[in-house]
Amino acid sequence: MTAKLTEDQRRLELSSLSAHGWAETEGGDAIVxxxxxxxxxxxxxxxxxxxxxxxxxxxxxxxxxxxxxxxVTLSTHDAGGLTMKDVELARKMDALA
Amino acid sequence: MTAKLTEDQRRLELSSLSAHGWAETEGGDAIVxxxxxxxxxxxxxxxxxxxxxxxxxxxxxxxxxxxxxxxVTLSTHDAGGLTMKDVELARKMDALA
Structure with missing residues (x-):
């Protein structure tokens, strides 16, 4: 199973994604x-x-x-929050758009 | 522009669609x-x-x-409610599913 992002990973990945228009949902379990x-x-x-x-x-x-x-809303339901799978899919969608 | 369904048309078409799982939204402006x-x-x-x-x-x-x-939510925004376009698309989607 893919693990939830650590606090350090979150800071790093989300700062990069937010520059491309992604935002955390309330609670931080998903990005939109x-x-x-x-x-x-x-x-x-x-x-x-x-x-x-x-x-x-x-x-x-x-x-x-x-x-x-x-x-689009991305979250890893199995892990109960954000994982690298969400980060990768978000980047892929940005590249495809 | 396509006209909103009359009351008679609504009764007829919606009774047929509801038998296939479609429901009116609150206010009746859309079917889901x-x-x-x-x-x-x-x-x-x-x-x-x-x-x-x-x-x-x-x-x-x-x-x-x-x-x-x-x-799925169907409504004809231009007409401010349900029209025959919604009925036709609903039937088409049922046939495709």
Whole structure:
């Protein structure tokens, strides 16, 4: 099982992710970001690319799509909070967007 | 612009949709249904098929995916409530699921 981030890891990783628009949820068990695209095709195209990666990483986002926006929440339910899997998926999604 | 359903249309269409698991939201401006699949690949496969139809119909769902579930909300924002577009997309999604 992937371990929860230590305090030092959190500080390091979250400072880098927050510079890219990710925010911690209340309680700190998850990170969220809303991606905005030009239209539905672009938004769903992003989701499709991210879905293939998520399945390959065996780590899946909770996400909501409303037309051209995609609101993503990442957390590792097994670990009860944030792990490196969330950090990696967040970076991957940023790269794909 | 597509017109909101009349009271008679609502009664007719919603009784048929509710038999397939769709429910009205409070206020009646939208219908919701949660689809459940065997795994993420099946859930996202459904979303991909539905996305192609939604784009073709130029009518898009608000939807949230958490692993193997997809929670769908349908409403016609331009019309301020439910229209035949929502009824048609709901039926299409039922057929695709």
């Amino acid at each position: 970001k809303t991606f905005e695209f030009g239209d539905f095709v672009s938004a769903f195209g992003f989701m499709t690319r991210a879905a293939l990666w998520a399945e390959k990483m065996d780590h899946h986002p909770d996400w909501k799509n409303v037309y051209k926006t995609v609101e | 249904k949660t689809f459940e699949f065997g795994d993420f690949v099946s859930a996202f496969g459904f979303m991909t098929r539905a996305a192609l139809w939604a784009e073709k119909m130029d009518h898009h769902p608000d939807w949230k995916n958490v692993y193997k579930t997809v929670e």
